[in-house]
Amino acid sequence: MFAKNGIPLYLQLKEKLLEDIKLNYKVNDIIPAEGKLEKKYEVSRITVRKAIEELEKDNVVIKKQGKGTYVQEQKILYDANSIGSLTQRLSKQKHLLTTKSISFEIIEKEEEHFVKDMLNCDKLLCIRRTRLLDEVPFALMINYFDVNTVPDIDKKLNLESLYAFLKEEYNIEFYNAEEIVEAKAANESESEKLNIKEGSPLLSLKRLSYDKNNKPIEYSNLVIKADMYKHKIILSNDKMSNL
Numbered sequence: 001m002f003a004k005n006g007i008p009l010y011l012q013l014k015e016k017l018l019e020d021i022k023l024n025y026k027v028n029d030i031i032p033a034e035g036k037l038e039k040k041y042e043v044s045r046i047t048v049r050k051a052i053e054e055l056e057k058d059n060v061v062i063k064k065q066g067k068g069t070y071v072q073e074q075k076i077l078y079d080a081n082s083i084g085s086l087t088q089r090l091s092k093q094k095h096l097l098t099t100k101s102i103s104f105e106i107i108e109k110e111e112e113h114f115v116k117d118m119l120n121c122d123k124l125l126c127i128r129r130t131r132l133l134d135e136v137p138f139a140l141m142i143n144y145f146d147v148n149t150v151p152d153i154d155k156k157l158n159l160e161s162l163y164a165f166l167k168e169e170y171n172i173e174f175y176n177a178e179e180i181v182e183a184k185a186a187n188e189s190e191s192e193k194l195n196i197k198e199g200s201p202l203l204s205l206k207r208l209s210y211d212k213n214n215k216p217i218e219y220s221n222l223v224i225k226a227d228m229y230k231h232k233i234i235l236s237n238d239k240m241s242n243l
Contacts, residue, residue: 017051028071100131103128104126120216121146123147124146127153146217149172149217153169174210203224204222205221
């Protein structure tokens with residue numbers, strides 16, 4: 001059952017348990033007790049315990065005193081060091097991002113809206129989407145455009161990745177962006193759409209994206225369930241800052 005290849009037995013067992021969890025268990029399911037795993041895999045109790053501890057370190061499972069070991073919801077790594085759509089990023093991590101609902105709204109000339117100043121336009125198009133990650137409510141996305149930049153997008157949008165569609169249909173590609181990340185508590189509307197309790201922690205990502213001519217093209221507001229997400233930023237030493 002286990003190979004004699006120099007890899008510690010508990011790490012080999014960890015991989016077998018991980019594979020079993022991915023194939024046969026859902027979030028909040030209880031995995032078999034240590035005694036059952038000991039008999040199933042014909043290893044010692046210490047080996048089982050160390051394998052589960054490794055899974056705990058990786059946030060795959062969580063032990064609850066007196067209740068058992070539960071499968072945890074997996075956090076998604078979001079690399080903030082390059083521009084790309086959420087769909088494109090998550091597909092690289094072998095996750096499926098789909099749209100549960102989508103709506104389009106025109107914000108007319110006479111209506112005031114702060115994004116109009118950002119995009120230097122009189123009339124806005126607002127796209128609202130509720131997104132599912134592996135069929136679980138994950139994020140609420142709002143994207144704003146100058147309505148003249150993306151004519152008839154409400155009739156044409158046919159891809160899960162908005163950015164891929166913008167490039168294909170309108171030859172719009174983003175070259176740089178400014179993004180602000182904040183923590184917030186879910187309000188009543190957000191909690192209902194994401195199937196969480198009101199006041200649950202969320203992360204808000206607000207981004208202004210520019211084309212190759214440094215013209216602002218899109219403003220987006222993305223709200224993500226905090227327990228399913230982690231943000232990765234690469235920092236470097238700027239020697240000029242020490243002068």
